[in-house]
Amino acid sequence: MSNLPSGNRDSFSSKFGVIAAAAGSAVGLGNIWKFPYIAGVYGGAAFLFVYLAFILAIGLPVMLSELIIGRSSRKNAFGAFKVLAPGTPWRYIGILGVGAAFLILSFYGVVAGWSIEYIVLSLKNGFSAKSPDEIGLLFTTLIESPVKPVIFQLIFMVLSAGIVIVGIQKGIEKYTKILMPLLVIILVFLCVKSVSLEGAKAGLNFLFKPDFSKLTADGILSALGHAFFTLSLGMGTLITYGSYIQKDNNLVNTVINVTVADTVIALMAGIAIFPAVFAFGIEPSQGPGLIFVTLPNVFHQMPGGYVFSILFFVLLSVAALTSSISILEVVVAYFKEEFNMGRKASTILATVLISILGVLCSLSMGVLSPYTFMGLNIFDLMDWISANLFLPVGGMFIALFVGWYLGRKKVKEEVAQGGTLSGALLSIFMFLVKFIAPIAIAIVMLNNFGLLKF
Ligand code: PFF
Numbered sequence: 001m002s003n004l005p006s007g008n009r010d011s012f013s014s015k016f017g018v019i020a021a022a023a024g025s026a027v028g029l030g031n032i033w034k035f036p037y038i039a040g041v042y043g044g045a046a047f048l049f050v051y052l053a054f055i056l057a058i059g060l061p062v063m064l065s066e067l068i069i070g071r072s073s074r075k076n077a078f079g080a081f082k083v084l085a086p087g088t089p090w091r092y093i094g095i096l097g098v099g100a101a102f103l104i105l106s107f108y109g110v111v112a113g114w115s116i117e118y119i120v121l122s123l124k125n126g127f128s129a130k131s132p133d134e135i136g137l138l139f140t141t142l143i144e145s146p147v148k149p150v151i152f153q154l155i156f157m158v159l160s161a162g163i164v165i166v167g168i169q170k171g172i173e174k175y176t177k178i179l180m181p182l183l184v185i186i187l188v189f190l191c192v193k194s195v196s197l198e199g200a201k202a203g204l205n206f207l208f209k210p211d212f213s214k215l216t217a218d219g220i221l222s223a224l225g226h227a228f229f230t231l232s233l234g235m236g237t238l239i240t241y242g243s244y245i246q247k248d249n250n251l252v253n254t255v256i257n258v259t260v261a262d263t264v265i266a267l268m269a270g271i272a273i274f275p276a277v278f279a280f281g282i283e284p285s286q287g288p289g290l291i292f293v294t295l296p297n298v299f300h301q302m303p304g305g306y307v308f309s310i311l312f313f314v315l316l317s318v319a320a321l322t323s324s325i326s327i328l329e330v331v332v333a334y335f336k337e338e339f340n341m342g343r344k345a346s347t348i349l350a351t352v353l354i355s356i357l358g359v360l361c362s363l364s365m366g367v368l369s370p371y372t373f374m375g376l377n378i379f380d381l382m383d384w385i386s387a388n389l390f391l392p393v394g395g396m397f398i399a400l401f402v403g404w405y406l407g408r409k410k411v412k413e414e415v416a417q418g419g420t421l422s423g424a425l426l427s428i429f430m431f432l433v434k435f436i437a438p439i440a441i442a443i444v445m446l447n448n449f450g451l452l453k454f
Helices: 015-026 029-041 045-073 079-084 091-123 132-144 148-166 168-195 200-208 217-230 237-242 251-279 290-301 305-338 343-363 378-416 423-448
Strands: none
Touching: 015 168, 015 237, 015 251, 015 305, 029 045, 029 091, 029 217, 029 251, 029 290, 029 305, 045 079, 045 200, 045 217, 045 237, 045 251, 045 378, 045 423, 079 091, 079 305, 079 378, 091 132, 091 148, 091 237, 091 290, 091 305, 091 343, 091 378, 132 148, 132 290, 148 305, 148 343, 168 200, 168 251, 168 290, 168 305, 200 251, 217 378, 217 423, 237 305, 251 290, 251 378, 290 305, 305 343, 343 378, 378 423
């Protein structure tokens, strides 16, 4: 973030920049890689509907809460609570967030590395003349290798660090404007192709016809965790970004735009993938490889598939990048402001530490796969702990903080700068953050850990 209009605090220069940055953070591997893969694991439509309900009842209010905390404190995820609630333990929510950022970026970088490797494979026309089984094998061989995925992961981490050092704003405002719409266009083409494949209907039924008897406690917790993950909530990303938002920005509009964009893109990814999964006889619950195994088969059959596959993986990598920088920024802003480090030094330190954990995540797909905890390898463990534990717990406290500590008057004041929230909507918002969000999160978590049974 390069320009410094108010004192020494960075800020976004335009309203579009804010939405672009927040949407850039929200839209990423979570929408295109993770959503279809976990929807596949947890049975499709029933998972989708629970996830949508969580987005509405919990995601929206928590997102507005984070922006309010960030903009009114003008601080990082940890410092914000120190400013708004001095001398109280609320600041530890910020620490939880910095921890979550560490864990998330460690495995996120691995998947982004796969995406970059798939750009290279696409350029080499590496999927042509291959059967669905061979394409599946290609993916497994690739992720189990101890060297190549690590190299691509580190390239991705260096790119992220480079952007965070140079200034997020310059990069994002310029490129998101062109690249995100392009990603949407490619997704439209993929959806059309996928839906017109023979046997596509089974995929659409899987995604949209719910069978709630398939829903498990694990599935519900994953839907909740994913609502946080996909909207970049629960760990202070949007507190940090909120702190760079100027007072004339309409926070409510930003929240609505970002949530709608994020949800539409996830749905499009689902529509692009599940019909093809069924058409090609791929196992929907196969896990993290789902898009990497499914989409090359679709590209195969499309006119211009060669170009489409290159473009798709380039855009997926860019989408991953605009998210990873927002994750890295949480840690960097914390180091910078709490330990008085320079932007460059904090970025390098954060990147090195995260990459060390990240390499272990990558290796856990191959040589380190025998090392598991609760049946999960290091990669899955980092994903599970961050998305299903840290983010919902962080989100619960963020909602409680805004609902009970900041209170209605302060919320109204902050939202009124650059926007409005009518009396009725404000009351709904306060009810959601005071009661619904925290209670729902607590119930889902207790239910999952067997402490409460339904
Ligand atoms: N929302 C991003 C995605 O869907 O890919 C991932 C993410 C970014 C999670 C920032 C959490 C976060 F704070």
